[in-house]
Amino acid sequence: MEERRASKRCGGVLPFIIGFLATCVLGWAVIPGLFFDKVEQPVWFSHAVHVDGQGMDCESCHYFRDDGSYAGFPTNEVCAECHAVDPEEAMEAIAEAGIDPSDYDAIMKAEIGAIEDNLASGDDDMMAAEREYVVKYLIQGKEVPWLNYQFQPDNVYFSHAAHKDMTIEDMAELKKELSDVVDPSVFEAEEFPEQNCNLCHMKDIHLNDVPPAFQRNILSGYSKMTMKMWKCERCHALKGQPNACYTCHK
Amino acid sequence: MSVARRAFIQMSVGATVGILFTPTVWVALDDVSIWTQNWPWIPRLKYGEVKSVPTVSKMCDSGCAVKVRTCAGEAFAVAGNEDNPLSGGGVCPLCANSAQVKNSPNRIKTPMLNGEEISWDKAKEVVAEKLDAAGSSVAVISGDQNGTVNEVFSALLADKGSDAFYMMPCDMQAADKAWTGLMGGYGQIGYDLEGADVVLLAGADALESWGPTVANLKAFAANGSGKFLFAGPMQTKTAAVADKWVPVPAEGMAAFTLGVAYYVLQAGMTVDVADFAPFRAMVMNDYSPAKVEAATGVKADRMAAIAKQLLAASNPVVVPGGSVAAHGAAFALNLLLGGAMKAVPEFGKAVSTAMSRSEMLNKDILEGVNADLLFVYEANPAYALPEQVKAGFTVAFDSVNTETTASADLVLPTLHGFERFDDLASPYGVADATYSLGVPVSKPSVNAACAATFVLGLADLGFETFEEVLEAKAEAVGADMDALAEGGAYVAPGETPVAAGLAANVLGKAAVPVKGSGALGLVPYTLLNVGTANRATTPNAPCTISNNQLLGDKMVVMMNSATAKQLGVGVGSKVKLSGGNGECEALVQVFEGVLTGAVAAPLGMGHTVGDEFSKGKGDNVYKILTVSSEAAAGASTWAGSTVNVAKI
Amino acid sequence: MHVKEFKIKWGMVIDIDKCTGCGACMVGCQVENNIAPMTKSDPYNYAQALTKDRDDASNKLRTLTWMNVYELSNGKAFPEHETAYLPRPCMQCGNPACVPVCPVVATDKNEEGGIVSQIYPRCIGCRYCMAACPYHARYFNWWDPLWPEGMDKGLSPAASVRPRGVVEKCNFCHSRYMEAKNQARMDGEDPMNLSEGAYTTACQEICPTGAIHFGDLNNPEHAVHELHKSPNAFRLLEKLGLSPQVYYMSEREWVRKQGDNYNAGGSGH
Amino acid sequence: MDSKLFPEGVQRCGFGQFLIWTAVILGFFTWGLYSAVLVLYNGIGTTGLDNYFGFGAWITFDLAVIALGAGAFFTGLLKYILKIKQLEKIINLTVVVGFICYSGAMLVLTLDIGQPGRAWFGYWHPNVHSMLTEVIFCITCYCTVLIIEFIPLVLEQKQWNKIPFIHALAHNMHINMALFAGLGAFLSTFHQGSLGGMYGVLIGRPFAFREGFFIWPWTFFLFILSAVGSGPVFTVLVCGFMEKLTGKKLVDFKTKALMGKIAGTMLCVYMFFKILDTWAWANGYLPSVGLTFDQMFYGVIYGKWLLWTEIVLCGVVPAIMLITPAIRNRPALLYTAALLDCFGVCVNRYIFTVQTIAFPVMPFDAWQTYAPNWVEYASSIMIVAYGFLVLTLVYRYLPLFPQERELN
Known part of the structure; x- marks a missing residue:
């Protein structure tokens, strides 16, 4: 009887600890990753090729409109300024070749002159990506469904205009307080970039060649990089800006 | 209890405690609440450049000059067009919902021949064939009162040797019959509501449904010091903001107007026309206030007071509504007063063989239409005039499904107003000749086409496309196409009206009130949010329709408490209204703003075809309207309709 | 009574004598703010078939109309009868009844301009604020918002689509305020000192008679500054002490009296 | 079959009979569950609530059961803090009833809020x-406190209690129960009050708005008083009902009469203040905002009879009955008074919930009426069924009534 009780007591602690540790490890190391799906961007877009290679500015694609709204992702109209494939001409050529315009693979394989002659890229990989964009989106008149790493839901109103005059240099004073909000390395550069995009967006995206996968939360649909409300609030509070509900919600 | 099981339980407890020390549970809780903010079945917004593009919307009878707000090229809302005098920044409740109608599932998606989908080429073949076979037995019913599309249709008729052009019944028609027909006047009558200092709305529900409603409302708002008097059988929304409501039965409107004219003549006012003396004698003898009071129930001192106000005004105007006689009487009174009534000159034609507007208004649809081949353009006669219209083969042009398209042999989808070229040439009632142009704002979302361009392909009328017709129209108007496309209107001032006579002998007879044989007078009224004869209510408008018009799926009719008492009904009583050749079911609402002995019923409900917002909602009052012939004026009218009301 | 004051005070002055009750403001509001049309059936929800239909727009107790037009009657019999129409947006009270009751701070009056916020993602749908608001300005999403097939592609970018189960109300088209501030920033002007007309609401913009005036009540350069001091101006339920930022005007005494029958006598509460 | 699980020395009905009884309860429960699923899946549109009546049957039900469940904290307070020994004969039942009422109310609240996934935002x-x-x-x-108070009773189950650890645990919990009773009394007093305060603070609703003390409107205190004035007799009613059903004597009448006396005393205090409050509201507050007492009532559905029923028939009358020993000590009259009392507090909660928002505050607005639909009834019945089920199980397997053995 004594013996059993002893073993019971001992057995009472060990399994408990095993269970405790197991879920602790799982809960910290494994489970958080399960919340996210990895989704690739619809086509390979290299910022490096456009910025470094073609010497484009950020503002070439991401600019303010006259009414103060921000253009965000460029539309086909903007892209077509350089990727000068005439959709009508291309569609006619596709029809002539007897290809179903929704059969992208066939079009890409067919090497249609109206498309191929107007591709701007140098090497094969890039050309393939450009061709994919032209065939799947540009000539179809469909906008590319880019995935926004800084995705915010419809109930959030964000004004780029209100943040455009903020500089990284100014914000560097608050780097300690903002260590959970902004990637600390943003403040460590020798010379700060003119634009303040790095504060919230993927750091140095203009140098990026292969865009990273978009990590989508399986429950909420948010990006892993979606800035949560407390981050916005922290910075607003530090900068003496209002944190009223309607400052950011709609 | 075995050790293993106990160990398992203990481990589970440990695991449960352990997980609470990780972010898992808390993050999951947070994610679940975020999930509730972004449920996958809740539609997402689309973002892009927001623009305001000027065009015209023709949902309401007169049409609205609007700016369509688009986001990433997709129309989502409608705003007024401040630069256009027809809007001045305002929009009517029907046109305010136009962008939603454009995307409505009720749009006709492709041409249909007897219920079968066909191609446009096939449709053209069919129509060409029918046109050949019909010879001159071709007719057109147009639901557009002021568009150049009518020129194209009338030119087609001219080409086939037919003059059977019909417009849906409207006050513009009565006005034209009275003005150009009886009184030999020139131009289209207009009313300067903004400049007038006393406005007597004699049956014209000008601030709700009559004429260029939005322009009227703007004029009313801009007219700071003017007095607005409303005469009519019911306290309409116009009456709610007017300075005074004078209850006058619809069939008595002409007599009432002449009763007012009596005092004006007594004050010595004259008009320089040939038949002034007989007119004066007719009014003084037959329309003395005592006689008018006996015939209409309007007190003599009421009319005297109104006449006094009109006489004291420097720029008064009387705006008629209803029968031809009511229009004639009002025009005569306006000529006597010499105030703010205008004659608006008609713009030049784009299509040389087309009819003039007055010619288009000549035929009376209430007297019936019968043709081998009938074109119906954005009108809904099968709903509003179910008994008058007959045809061997009907071609219906419309953008949405209606009773007319449902019963037509061939249905041809027209482009929605925001997808096409269209125009507004001097909607009836404007004081100045006004021309506005509408340009496409969105890409077509269904396999629709421009009706006028289709018609141009049927006969050689000198144009290939409707856009070319409109270019010619702009040139004929003398306006700059580019300025028009930017939303500005071309305006030429209205002129002083000149008549050949006052139609004394006709008016004298036609103004006698004639009432049907039913127990109660029927007061049909139009609210734009409920819909018009041609357009049913729109998706967002039902929220604005009060329970005084519709309760559940039941129509509501209104009467004052004296009438209700007399009928032995109360609020919520279910009644049957019978009149004309039909019956309507309704619930009773007591509203003290209705003439005693009359029942007010909303027009525009009771659709049997259409979307869920209009179909099966309420009852169709057009069924119980009685067409009576204004023999003296040579016209037909709905005024004087009566009904019998039975409790069920 | 504690009234929250701000430097800017967005307010309306609605001229009842100009309102014909046409309903354009209500339609304009629904379109601007993505209020779904009322549909009876939900083809995407199979469980709907098990229970009753959703409500159609004739059920005025279930409609969602941030802007609602009331019909007023002077209560007299024919022919002395008079009617008037009273558009009712959210009153954006200075001392809102709805704000202190919200258990989760989903509604607040804390922004410059004095617009009472209502944050849908925070709202738990307890409807306490609806019970608190005497103006019936607050609405509940009884059903999932549903646009008939294809109509959801023409949604306004101005307001998020609310799921069922949350409360919503008029916010003076708040995102237009944000746009106006953006425009001012772009033009190098002070976003906190907008000129008259830079920020308008959808209902004001669309009203054919201009019955709705909108602007900063505190700014002498805005028309509403003078209008709201007119002797014909009044506020709804003045005496309850909610201090609305929406004023009405009417030359008709009976209308003024109905707008606030507490006006007569007494010092107020 | 399950007789080994019965409490020491008592008789329970046969297993078959028990199964039939449970099945009937489960039938009602399932019906309610179906309605609850509809509500969660389709939204609250399925109910009879609307924009005028955002609060309705559910909130009334919640407030009523919470008021009736007040027997738990108040009896606990008297038993553990004020050491009224006699109450231990019924204290277990009050705890169970309190637990059922509170957990039931919380279940209804999850249905009642539009976004249950966000319930924790509070x-x-x-x-x-x-x-x-x-x-x-x-x-x-x-509710957590009630669970803690409930646990020792569960642990005292005959078989479990044989395990020394559980036995010791139950014993220790009993010893410390005074702490929880005190905590419970504090928490419960506050929220009974804040339920009343919820209405009292509605400045836009003249029907309910009250001045008050510091941040608490008078309704805050009235709700506490009315709850303690009715909760104890509700337990008596439950007890009486169980006795009728089982045909056994479970608690001696002396204890019940004592509960009646306690409730009666509190009810008297409550009625004094309630009448004073109503009078002050009708003659002070209402005229100050330009309203009259008569304007607060409408037709039959929101007529004055409701108020008179609440205050006179179900307030003053039971109060007098309960404090008069001659009446209180006759079982039939005690039960009658208890019924009236409990009904009165329900009517009070109904009036505060529904009539408050039914009154059209805007002068041009009209009275609207509200009737719950089957979904609201069914889900409320689900909670009642849940209560029956819990009581059934507790009665069958747990030593709920310490006196049962000696009385039978």
């Missing part, structure tokens, strides 16, 4: 000014 984003926040905090905390 803790995460609390608005300290809101009476409802106080309610959310106290109600959940007090």
Whole structure:
């Protein structure tokens, strides 16, 4: 009887600890990753090729409109300024070749002159990506469904205009307080970039060649990089800006 | 209890405690609440450049000059067009919902021949064939009162040797019959509501449904010091903001107007026309206030007071509504007063063989239409005039499904107003000749086409496309196409009206009130949010329709408490209204703003075809309207309709 | 009574004598703010078939109309009868009844301009604020918002689509305020000192008679500054002490009296 | 079959009979569950609530059961803090009834809020000014306390109690129960009050608005008083009902009469203040905002008879009956008084919930009426069925009534 009780007591602690540790490890190391799906961007877009290679500015694609709204992702109209494939001409050529315009693979394989002659890229990989964009989106008149790493839901109103005059240099004073909000390395550069995009967006995206996968939360649909409300609030509070509900919600 | 099981339980407890020390549970809780903010079945917004593009919307009878707000090229809302005098920044409740109608599932998606989908080429073949076979037995019913599309249709008729052009019944028609027909006047009558200092709305529900409603409302708002008097059988929304409501039965409107004219003549006012003396004698003898009071129930001192106000005004105007006689009487009174009534000159034609507007208004649809081949353009006669219209083969042009398209042999989808070229040439009632142009704002979302361009392909009328017709129209108007496309209107001032006579002998007879044989007078009224004869209510408008018009799926009719008492009904009583050749079911609402002995019923409900917002909602009052012939004026009218009301 | 004051005070002055009750403001509001049309059936929800239909727009107790037009009657019999129409947006009270009751701070009056916020993602749908608001300005999403097939592609970018189960109300088209501030920033002007007309609401913009005036009540350069001091101006339920930022005007005494029958006598509460 | 599980020395009905009884309860429960699923899947549109009546049957039900469940904290307070020994004969039942009422109310609240997935926001984003926040905090905390108070009873189950550890645990919990009773009394008093405060603070609703003391409107205190004035006799009613059903004597009448006396005393205090409050409201507050007492009532559905029923028939009358020993000591009259009392508090909660918002505050607005639909009834019945089920199981397997053996 004594013996059993002893073993019971001992057995009472060990399994408990095993269970405790197991879920602790799982809960910290494994489970958080399960919340996210990895989704690739619809086509390979290299910022490096456009910025470094073609010497484009950020503002070439991401600019303010006259009414103060921000253009965000460029539309086909903007892209077509350089990727000068005439959709009508291309569609006619596709029809002539007897290809179903929704059969992208066939079009890409067919090497249609109206498309191929107007591709701007140098090497094969890039050309393939450009061709994919032209065939799947540009000539179809469909906008590319880019995935926004800084995705915010419809109930959030964000004004780029209100943040455009903020500089990284100014914000560097608050780097300690903002260590959970902004990637600390943003403040460590020798010379700060003119634009303040790095504060919230993927750091140095203009140098990026292969865009990273978009990590989508399986429950909420948010990006892993979606800035949560407390981050916005922290910075607003530090900068003496209002944190009223309607400052950011709609 | 075995050790293993106990160990398992203990481990589970440990695991449960352990997980609470990780972010898992808390993050999951947070994610679940975020999930509730972004449920996958809740539609997402689309973002892009927001623009305001000027065009015209023709949902309401007169049409609205609007700016369509688009986001990433997709129309989502409608705003007024401040630069256009027809809007001045305002929009009517029907046109305010136009962008939603454009995307409505009720749009006709492709041409249909007897219920079968066909191609446009096939449709053209069919129509060409029918046109050949019909010879001159071709007719057109147009639901557009002021568009150049009518020129194209009338030119087609001219080409086939037919003059059977019909417009849906409207006050513009009565006005034209009275003005150009009886009184030999020139131009289209207009009313300067903004400049007038006393406005007597004699049956014209000008601030709700009559004429260029939005322009009227703007004029009313801009007219700071003017007095607005409303005469009519019911306290309409116009009456709610007017300075005074004078209850006058619809069939008595002409007599009432002449009763007012009596005092004006007594004050010595004259008009320089040939038949002034007989007119004066007719009014003084037959329309003395005592006689008018006996015939209409309007007190003599009421009319005297109104006449006094009109006489004291420097720029008064009387705006008629209803029968031809009511229009004639009002025009005569306006000529006597010499105030703010205008004659608006008609713009030049784009299509040389087309009819003039007055010619288009000549035929009376209430007297019936019968043709081998009938074109119906954005009108809904099968709903509003179910008994008058007959045809061997009907071609219906419309953008949405209606009773007319449902019963037509061939249905041809027209482009929605925001997808096409269209125009507004001097909607009836404007004081100045006004021309506005509408340009496409969105890409077509269904396999629709421009009706006028289709018609141009049927006969050689000198144009290939409707856009070319409109270019010619702009040139004929003398306006700059580019300025028009930017939303500005071309305006030429209205002129002083000149008549050949006052139609004394006709008016004298036609103004006698004639009432049907039913127990109660029927007061049909139009609210734009409920819909018009041609357009049913729109998706967002039902929220604005009060329970005084519709309760559940039941129509509501209104009467004052004296009438209700007399009928032995109360609020919520279910009644049957019978009149004309039909019956309507309704619930009773007591509203003290209705003439005693009359029942007010909303027009525009009771659709049997259409979307869920209009179909099966309420009852169709057009069924119980009685067409009576204004023999003296040579016209037909709905005024004087009566009904019998039975409790069920 | 504690009234929250701000430097800017967005307010309306609605001229009842100009309102014909046409309903354009209500339609304009629904379109601007993505209020779904009322549909009876939900083809995407199979469980709907098990229970009753959703409500159609004739059920005025279930409609969602941030802007609602009331019909007023002077209560007299024919022919002395008079009617008037009273558009009712959210009153954006200075001392809102709805704000202190919200258990989760989903509604607040804390922004410059004095617009009472209502944050849908925070709202738990307890409807306490609806019970608190005497103006019936607050609405509940009884059903999932549903646009008939294809109509959801023409949604306004101005307001998020609310799921069922949350409360919503008029916010003076708040995102237009944000746009106006953006425009001012772009033009190098002070976003906190907008000129008259830079920020308008959808209902004001669309009203054919201009019955709705909108602007900063505190700014002498805005028309509403003078209008709201007119002797014909009044506020709804003045005496309850909610201090609305929406004023009405009417030359008709009976209308003024109905707008606030507490006006007569007494010092107020 | 399951007789080994019965409490020591008592008789229970046969297993078959028990199964039939349970099945009937489960039938009602399932019906309610179906309605609850509809509500959660389709939204609250399925109910009879609307924009005028955002609060309706559910909130009334919640407030009523919470008021009736007040027997738990008040009896606990008297038993453990004021050491009224006699109450131990019924204390177990009060705890179980309290637990059922509170947990049931919380279940209904999950249905009642439009976004149950966000229910925890009350803790995460609390608005300290809101009476409802106080309610959310106290109600959940007090429900936890009730669970803690309930546990020793469960642990005393005959078979479990044989395990020494459980036996010791139950014993220790009993010893410390005074602490929880005190905590429970504090929490419960506050939220009974804040439920009343919820209405009293509605400045836009003249029907309910009250001045008060510091941040608490008078309704805050009235709700506490009415709850303690009715909760104890509700337990008596439950007990009486169980006795009828089982045909056994479970608690001696002396204890019941004592409960009646306690409730009666509190009810008298409550009625004194309630009448005073109503009078002050009708003659002081209402005229100050330009309203009259008569304007607060409408037709039959919201007629004055409701108020008179609440105050006179179900207030003053039972109060007198309960404090008069000659009446109180006759079982039939005690039960009658208890019924009236409990009904009165339900009517009070109904009036405050529904009539408050039915009164059209805008002068041009009209009275609207509200009737719950089957979904609201069914889900409320589900909670009642849940209560029956819990009581059935507790009665069958747990030593609920310490006197049962000696009385039978």
